[in-house]
Amino acid sequence: MADKVLAHNNKKKPDTKASLKRKLRVILHKYIRLRDAYFDDGEWWVRCVTCGERIPYKASTAGHFFPAGTYPAVRFAEWNINGQCIRCNKYQHGALILYTIEMIRRHGIKGLDHFYGIATGKYQDLTMAELHDLIGLFKRKLDEELKLKSV
DSSP, X not given: OHXXXXXXXXXXXXXXXXXXXXXXXXXXXXXXXXHTEEEETTEEEEEOTTTOOEEEGGGOEEEESSOTTTOGGGTTOGGGEEEEOHIIIIITTTOHHHHHHHHHHHHHHHHHHHHHHHXXXXXXXXXXXXXXXXXXXXXXXXXXXXXXXXX
């Protein structure tokens, strides 16, 4: 009987869209934080995209310029997510004014206008195949960063 219970508990549940989105979010956010990390003083750091504070890599968060819940079309867009301190990301709700200034500095007004069009355009939910493809893409990017940075 115990063997049946153990065997039943070890069965992998089939993926759902929700579980794939969670998996993608975890991989993508780890990749973004690592992408934005730099080595200094014997430690890995991330500079907050909004306030500029230097924070330890492991304490950084991945902040969305266009909030993921409001703009699902760009929830997983790499350009929309940057390393951010928890104060700006969570307690200041993304520090949008500072984030906007930085996005304009990086991409210009035309770039930001283009991104706005994508964020507010017609959105069709990702398919299971597209989610699997994005998971594979960001796993590869994460692996490349891990090899490059040896964090």
